Amino acid sequence: MYTLPELSQEKSFESIAIMTSGGDAPGMNPAVRGVVRAALGLGINVYGIYRGYSGLIADDIHPLTSGSVSNIVQRGGTMLKSDRCLAFKDPEVRAAAAAILKRRNIGALVVIGGDGSLTGAHLLEQETGVAVIGLPGTIDNDIFGTDDTIGFDTAVNTALEAIDRIRDTATSHERHFLVEVMGRASGSIAINVGMAAGAEMILVPEQAFDVATISEELATSRRAGTGSSGIIVVAEGPEPGLTSRLAAQLKERGQDPRVCILGHIQRGGSPTGHDRVLATCMGAMAVRYLCAGYSDIMVGVKDGSIVDVPLEDVIRFRKGLEPSLLDLALQVHR
Numbered sequence: 290m291y292t293l294p295e296l297s298q299e300k301s302f303e304s305i306a307i308m309t310s311g312g313d314a315p316g317m318n319p320a321v322r323g324v325v326r327a328a329l330g331l332g333i334n335v336y337g338i339y340r341g342y343s344g345l346i347a348d349d350i351h352p353l354t355s356g357s358v359s360n361i362v363q364r365g366g367t368m369l370k371s372d373r374c375l376a377f378k379d380p381e382v383r384a385a386a387a388a389i390l391k392r393r394n395i396g397a398l399v400v401i402g403g404d405g406s407l408t409g410a411h412l413l414e415q416e417t418g419v420a421v422i423g424l425p426g427t428i429d430n431d432i433f434g435t436d437d438t439i440g441f442d443t444a445v446n447t448a449l450e451a452i453d454r455i456r457d458t459a460t461s462h463e464r465h466f467l468v469e470v471m472g473r474a475s476g477s478i479a480i481n482v483g484m485a486a487g488a489e490m491i492l493v494p495e496q497a498f499d500v501a502t503i504s505e506e507l508a509t510s511r512r513a514g515t516g517s518s519g520i521i522v523v524a525e526g527p528e529p530g531l532t533s534r535l536a537a538q539l540k541e542r543g544q545d546p547r548v549c550i551l552g553h554i555q556r557g558g559s560p561t562g563h564d565r566v567l568a569t570c571m572g573a574m575a576v577r578y579l580c581a582g583y584s585d586i587m588v589g590v591k592d593g594s595i596v597d598v599p600l601e602d603v604i605r606f607r608k609g610l611e612p613s614l615l616d617l618a619l620q621v622h623r
């Protein structure tokens with residue numbers, strides 16, 4: 290549960306629009322539902338923009354009713370579809386997008402997505418004056434200004450369930466498994482999954498590692514009889530497939546690990562209760578912030594409270610792993 294800021298209603302909108310953009314994340318549907326139900330409750334019309342910014346520039350925009358968002362709270366993916374739209378990097382395309390919104394009397398836009406999507410929202414606001422509110426929707430939990438992102442908890446639990454199964458076969462065959470989880474430049478999923486799964490090692494982009502030391506550690510624990518099998522959780526880093534490259538290098542040193550790349554499995558599935566509540570609160574708060582006159586902000590969560598974070602900061606600063614958590618995880622799991 291979250292502490293919510295008290296906001297007074299300063300502004301009213303005839304219509305607002307909502308989109309999901311970038312990599313999808315479980316919880317996007319409850320966030321859409323939160324926006325739609327909160328706005329309709331205030332007498333504001335809501336439009337759904339399909340396929341993110343691609344749908345905006347194609348005018349793929351449709352009215353949403355309360356019934357449109359019935360029975361979606363438990364569904365993974367996003368009912369509005371999603372896309373990564375490179376064309377939106379062009380200011381002329383953004384100006385055309387603003388004109389489409391204006392023609393429809395849509396005064397504000399709620400964007401649910403990761404850093405690329407929130408950058409698009411910020412630029413649109415700055416250049417055209419369309420009011421925007423961002424919601425952090427990504428499994429990576431790598432967005433500055435918020436402790437949590439929509440989809441992260443579900444992704445961690447999905448990966449955890451898979452690893453519990455992998456451990457069964459790893460133990461039977463006395464093998465080590467390199468399990469690759471998502472997270473691009475962020476080890477957030479890897480650290481959390483690794484801790485929860487009791488991984489023998491966690492490898493993240495935030496902490497350098499070398500193959501010779503890993504190989505030596507595996508050999509030592511095998512000789513000592515303390516580690517005939519085990520799980521090494523690896524954050525994918527910028528290029529998926531890191532675990533395959535790592536396994537080849539370990540083989541050259543006499544190890545024989547198996548590889549499991551969890552991949553997009555982590556992005557699917559029914560959102561956890563945690564993500565449903567987070568997404569619903571953030572969605573409804575996006576509407577309250579708009580009506581209180583806010584724009585160009587992201588709705589975040591800090592120490593259990595819903596907060597507003599300037600999109601400029603969200604874009605400018607990088608969220609790193611909490612150093613003390615990283616230390617603790619690596620102490621226990623390496």
Ligand code: F6P
Pocket residue numbers: 312403427428429471472473525556
């Ligand atoms: O941004 C979320 C994310 O899931 C990353 O962790 C991953 O590397 C990436 O998306 C993959 O995205 P796609 O295959 O959709 O391009």
